[in-house]
Amino acid sequence: xxxDVIISIRGLKNQFGAQxxxxxxxxxxxxxxxxxxxxxSGTGKSVLLRTIVGLNHARQGTIEVFGKxxxxxxxxxxxxxxxxxxxxxxxxxxxxSLTVTQNVQAPLREHLDLPQRLMDEIAGLKIALAGxxxxxxxxxxxELSGGMRKRAALARALALDxxxxxxxxxxxxxxxxxxxAFDELISRLKQTLGLTVFLVTHDLDTLHATCDRIAVLxxxxxxxxxxxxxxxxxxHPWIQEYFHGPRARAAEAAWGEAPQGSKEP
Amino acid sequence: MTKTSGxxxxxxxxxxxxxxxxxxxxxxxxxxxTIYHAREADRVLNELALPRAKDAxxxxxxxxxxDTTGAYLAHRTELKLAAQGARVTYRCPDEDWxxxxxxxxxxxxxxxxxxxxxxxxxxxxxxxxxxxxxxxxGARDALGFTGQIFEALGRAIISPRRLRFTSLVHHMEQAGxxxxxxxxxxxxxxxxxxxxQGAEQLARFGAExxxxxxxxxxxxxxxxxxxxxxMVAGRSGSAFTAQIGSMKMRxxxxxxxxLGLDPIEVLVLPRVLALVIMLPFLGFIADLAGMLGGGIVxxxxxxxxxxxxxxxxxxxxxxxxxxxxxxxxxxxxxxxGLIGCYEGMRVSGSAESVGRRTTQSVVxxxxxxxxxxxxxxxxFAELGI
Numbered sequence: 099x100x101x102d103v104i105i106s107i108r109g110l111k112n113q114f115g116a117q118x119x120x121x122x123x124x125x126x127x128x129x130x131x132x133x134x135x136x137x138x139s140g141t142g143k144s145v146l147l148r149t150i151v152g153l154n155h156a157r158q159g160t161i162e163v164f165g166k167x168x169x170x171x172x173x174x175x176x177x178x179x180x181x182x183x184x185x186x187x188x189x190x191x192x193x194x195s196l197t198v199t200q201n202v203q204a205p206l207r208e209h210l211d212l213p214q215r216l217m218d219e220i221a222g223l224k225i226a227l228a229g230x231x232x233x234x235x236x237x238x239x240x241e242l243s244g245g246m247r248k249r250a251a252l253a254r255a256l257a258l259d260x261x262x263x264x265x266x267x268x269x270x271x272x273x274x275x276x277x278x279a280f281d282e283l284i285s286r287l288k289q290t291l292g293l294t295v296f297l298v299t300h301d302l303d304t305l306h307a308t309c310d311r312i313a314v315l316x317x318x319x320x321x322x323x324x325x326x327x328x329x330x331x332x333x334h335p336w337i338q339e340y341f342h343g344p345r346a347r348a349a350e351a352a353w354g355e356a357p358q359g360s361k362e363p
Numbered sequence: 364m365t366k367t368s369g370x371x372x373x374x375x376x377x378x379x380x381x382x383x384x385x386x387x388x389x390x391x392x393x394x395x396x397t398i399y400h401a402r403e404a405d406r407v408l409n410e411l412a413l414p415r416a417k418d419a420x421x422x423x424x425x426x427x428x429x430d431t432t433g434a435y436l437a438h439r440t441e442l443k444l445a446a447q448g449a450r451v452t453y454r455c456p457d458e459d460w461x462x463x464x465x466x467x468x469x470x471x472x473x474x475x476x477x478x479x480x481x482x483x484x485x486x487x488x489x490x491x492x493x494x495x496x497x498x499x500x501g502a503r504d505a506l507g508f509t510g511q512i513f514e515a516l517g518r519a520i521i522s523p524r525r526l527r528f529t530s531l532v533h534h535m536e537q538a539g540x541x542x543x544x545x546x547x548x549x550x551x552x553x554x555x556x557x558x559x560q561g562a563e564q565l566a567r568f569g570a571e572x573x574x575x576x577x578x579x580x581x582x583x584x585x586x587x588x589x590x591x592x593x594m595v596a597g598r599s600g601s602a603f604t605a606q607i608g609s610m611k612m613r614x615x616x617x618x619x620x621x622l623g624l625d626p627i628e629v630l631v632l633p634r635v636l637a638l639v640i641m642l643p644f645l646g647f648i649a650d651l652a653g654m655l656g657g658g659i660v661x662x663x664x665x666x667x668x669x670x671x672x673x674x675x676x677x678x679x680x681x682x683x684x685x686x687x688x689x690x691x692x693x694x695x696x697x698x699x700g701l702i703g704c705y706e707g708m709r710v711s712g713s714a715e716s717v718g719r720r721t722t723q724s725v726v727x728x729x730x731x732x733x734x735x736x737x738x739x740x741x742x743f744a745e746l747g748i
Contacts, residue, residue: 194712194713194714194715195713195714195715206398210398210402211402212401212402212405213405216405218474219435219439219474220398220401220432220435221474222473222474223431223435223467223470226470226473227431232473238713239712240711240712240713256431259397259431286466289462290459290462290463291431292459
């Protein structure tokens with residue numbers, strides 16, 4: 099992996115009312131890696147994601163994406179950067195009044211001027227890449243199952259061929275088979291498209307299956323960061339509990355000794 | 364916002380050149396094959412006359428950038444060549460690009476169905492037919508819904524414990540008490556306007572004194588209760604639809620059913636009953652306000668004393684005038700409550716449908732109230748009261 103830093107966070111502070119979520123948080127994400135972000139409930143995993151993509155304003159600190167400090171650049175430049183990342187929200191956040199195809203085409207329609215036939219072809223491609231059957235295209239989000247909605251949302255997030263993909267608990271609420279297929283999908287997309295993935299998750303299997311590095315959020319900052327095997331030997335009690343609890347043992351047994359950046363079971 | 368063609372404006376444009384190589388024709392791709400240049404790339408490829416040959420080469424060596432869309436376009440070209448019987452080989456310096464093209468080939472993506480638009484006349488007929496069937500279905504379902512409400516009412520009468528008393532009182536306050544100021548204001552103003560216009564016209568016959576009759580009869584029989592019903596349909600009917608609709612959307616109604624709670628009994632009955640109880644009361648207030656408005660105009664414009672106004676008022680009333688107005692109120696209330704709750708229950712999935720149903724509820728509520736009022740008029744005329 100190259101040492102090319104694609105997202106760099108320094109001294110981040112987030113606060114809601116009296117509750118400080120992050121303080122002095124530093125984090126680097128390298129180009130081409132899948133970074134898993136874990137932490138107990140309420141440690142601000144989703145807040146961190148929302149702060150990077152600009153849905154939440156930080157009290158202090160700087161966030162640099164593609165070498166640009168997001169708060170300092172003019173709006174037009176910011177829009178250009180926003181086109182280079184895709185976000186998958188927890189419940190998909192598909193536009194409920196549009197079909198899956200129209201959802202995928204929404205960013206194309208807004209940012210590009212393409213003939214309808216080509217847009218239909220591109221939407222078909224993204225829908226297939228996200229692992230949905232072509233028959234899902236004309237359906238509305240309310241007609242899809244939870245897993246299919248996530249895939250449709252992924253297709254929309256991939257619409258503009260982003261360089262960074264932000265995923266917020268992509269496997270939450272999926273059955274184990276669906277979740278495993280999603281893990282595999284993310285690994286494959288990362289390899290074929292060269293994506294950088296910022297992955298917030300609770301799912302230990304996902305961590306084993308897809309992540310190159312894992313960042314543990316606790317005590318308002320990134321407590322530890324490294325490969326699974328590095329974190330397993332970390333002495334912090336929460337990390338010990340997390341990677342050596344009963345569920346972790348089951349996942350570990352399934353994935354063997356989890357060499358760093360492993361892809362194949 | 365301007366539609367930009369990429370993040371870097373100086374990226375080389377995509378192009379494809381056809382050359383006859385050593386035996387096999389070569390399609391030399393060059394430039395940027397990304398989604399930001401997809402329009403150009405698509406046009407170039409569509410304008411290119413593909414060669415018929417046994418072998419063909421797609422050469423990507425001069426391509427500067429390739430993303431999924433570019434890879435798809437290369438793959439599409441490969442498929443077209445293959446359809447003409449050519450065996451296609453790639454010449455590509457970048458292993459990753461080849462694996463991307465192979466990954467896309469393995470997906471067998473089909474373009475999504477193009478939207479088909481029948482002509483305007485057919486579409487108009489289709490919409491007409493759909494809405495006629497919709498009206499029939501809606502009327503049938505609404506009748507079923509009415510039955511369910513009466514069933515729940517019957518159960519509540521047999522065992523009054525089933526009536527959600529707290530909820531009933533809450534809705535009586537929201538739909539009834541809270542509506543008093545607006546109903547009062549509106550009727551007061553309409554009452555004084557009627558008196559003012561009436562006085563002007565009647566003065567031509569020297570019959571100004573009958574202004575009082577005009578205001579009294581029109582308000583007590585028709586206008587007071589009709590205005591109130593329209594206001595309540597807009598105010599409470601829409602609220603019922605939005606409340607029940609958003610609960611339906613978040614599966615709260617389903618949750619009630621599986622917990623053994625009857626949503627008709629818990630949500631609909633208290634709302635409908637609250638309206639049925641409060642609307643006659645609001646109608647009465649509207650009558651009072653209208654008479655007050657009329658009275659003030661009579662005093663200021665016609666110089667009538669309050670005592671004379673009241674005498675004339677009493678003389679203008681028939682035995683039934685007041686009751687004809689008030690009798691209609693519970694019927695209007697039931698119709699408004701029924702439509703409000705029914706439309707709420709029809710909300711499905713999307714946020715958009717809550718909005719559509721709410722609008723529908725207000726429009727239908729007002730429409731049905733006016734139709735019912737016309738029926739009452741005919742009925743009372745036939746009865747001769």
